[in-house]
Amino acid sequence: MGLRLCTTIFALALVTFATGTGANASAAPTYYVSLGDSLAAGTQPGHFFTNESYTDQLFADLRVARPTLRHEKLGCPGETTASMITPDLPFEGRNAHNPCQYPHGSQLAEAVNFLHAHQKFVALVTIDIGPNDLFRGGGVPAIATNLPIILAALREAAGPDVPIIGMNFYDPFLASVWFTNPAGLGTEIAQAVGLNKNVFEAIYAAAGVPVADVESAFATTVTTPVSGVPFNVVRICAWTWMCAPAPLGPDIHANAAGYHAIALAFEAKL
Numbered sequence: 001m002g003l004r005l006c007t008t009i010f011a012l013a014l015v016t017f018a019t020g021t022g023a024n025a026s027a028a029p030t031y032y033v034s035l036g037d038s039l040a041a042g043t044q045p046g047h048f049f050t051n052e053s054y055t056d057q058l059f060a061d062l063r064v065a066r067p068t069l070r071h072e073k074l075g076c077p078g079e080t081t082a083s084m085i086t087p088d089l090p091f092e093g094r095n096a097h098n099p100c101q102y103p104h105g106s107q108l109a110e111a112v113n114f115l116h117a118h119q120k121f122v123a124l125v126t127i128d129i130g131p132n133d134l135f136r137g138g139g140v141p142a143i144a145t146n147l148p149i150i151l152a153a154l155r156e157a158a159g160p161d162v163p164i165i166g167m168n169f170y171d172p173f174l175a176s177v178w179f180t181n182p183a184g185l186g187t188e189i190a191q192a193v194g195l196n197k198n199v200f201e202a203i204y205a206a207a208g209v210p211v212a213d214v215e216s217a218f219a220t221t222v223t224t225p226v227s228g229v230p231f232n233v234v235r236i237c238a239w240t241w242m243c244a245p246a247p248l249g250p251d252i253h254a255n256a257a258g259y260h261a262i263a264l265a266f267e268a269k270l
Contacts, residue, residue, distance in 0.1 A: 027068060028068065028121065029068045029069070029070050029121065030066060030068060030070070030121050031069070031070050031071075031072050031122045032055075032058070032059050032062060032070070032071050032072070032123055032124045032125075032126075033074065033114060033124070033125045034058075034059075034071065034074060034075060034125075034126045034127075035075060035107060035108070035111050035125070035126070035127040035128075035129070035154075036055070036075040036079065036129055037076065037077065037078065037079040037128060037129055037131065038076075038078065038132075038253060039054060039075070039128050039253070039254065040054070040055050040073070040074075040075025040126075040127075040128055041053055041055075041073075041075040041076060042054075042055070042056060043077045043253045044241065044251070044253055044254075044255065045241055045244075045247070045248040045249070045253070046247075046248075048077045049077075052255075052256040053073075053075070053259055054254070054259040054260070054262035055071070055126065055263075056071070056259075057259055057260050057263040058126070058266050058267065061263065061267060062267075066123065069123060072111075072114055074107050074110055074111055074114075075128075076100035076107055077100075078136075079100075079132060080129070080130075080132045080136055080138060080146075081129050081130060081133050081138070081142055081145075081147050081150065082133070083106070083107075084106060084108050084129055084146070084150060085106055085108050085149060086105075086106055087105060087107075108154075111125075111154060111157070112154070112156075115157035115158045116157050119157070119158065122158055122162050123162070123163075124162070124270070125163070125165070126165050126166075126167075126266055127150070127165075127166050127167075128167045128169075129147065129150065130143045130147065130169075130200060131169060140195075140199055143199055143200075143203070144199065144203065147200075148203055148206065151203070151204070151207040151209055164209050165210050165211070165269050165270075166204040166210070166211050166212070167200075167211060167212040167213075167214050167262070167265065167266065168196035168201055168211055168213060168214055168215045169192075169196060169200070169215065170214050170215065170217070170220060170236065170239075170254075170258075171188065171189070171192035171215075171218075171220055171236070172236055172242045172252035172253075173242075174188055174220070174233050174236050175233050175236045175240075175242040175250075176250065178229070178230060178233045179233075185233075189220060189221055193220065193221060196215050210269040212262070212265040212269050213265055213268070214261075214265050216265075217261045217262065217265045218235050218236065218258075218261065219231055219232045222235075238257065239255060239258030239261060240252060240253060240254050240255060240258050241253060241255060
């Protein structure tokens with residue numbers, strides 16, 4: 001009887017241990033890691049960072065099904081493909097008053113360190129980067145050189161099975177072109193589509209990274225008139241601050257509705 005009792009107690013202990021371990025495992029946090037520029041940070045007029053970014057809204061949607069999901073939000077306003085690798089922004093990691101602080105030096109180094117440390121617990125990585133290269137110098141050659149390096153580093157750190165999703169871009173300047181030089185709208189559309197297809201989409205495809213189709217979400221090529229204004233221009237006015245009066249506009253950044261549209265474009269790739 002004593003042996004039988006001990007055997008029963010031992011078996012119950014194993015069941016209890018296994019149940020507890022399973023419960024703890026199901027409650028363990030997983031991570032969504034977001035990288036990028038001002039769009040990932042949620043920049044809006046007067047605020048470098050907001051909780052309305054596409055990354056925040058994507059996180060909120062994903063967390064409904066994954067209550068233990070956490071967001072490692074790394075995006076930095078003004079980031080270029082070059083500064084993402086080797087920081088060169090005046091406000092990036094320089095002093096306590098600057099908005100972007102990366103203990104490991106650059107945004108990419110911070111992401112790689114985090115991914116290595118949490119490799120088995122990362123559910124998703126997203127990235128948007130490149131437009132600031134066009135504004136701040138370096139241009140397409142810098143994107144073509146640096147973005148593949150960034151994507152390779154993220155894949156190595158995340159491992160082969162973690163989804164990494166990039167994005168193409170809306171063109172905020174459709175509005176300013178239409179209202180100042182309507183005849184130039186077609187050229188502006190062609191340039192935006194060409195940049196997305198021949199640069200961003202091509203680089204992501206070569207790296208095996210799906211692309212959230214923000215270009216289509218913002219109806220970039222749709223010129224059907226709405227009260228005399230092309231629909232793509234209407235959408236830019238509705239989803240960004242480009243048509244807002246001063247002091248809020250004109251501003252190239254998305255508003256909350258625009259960021260939500262970007263979040264949905266990412267969700268479509270999951």
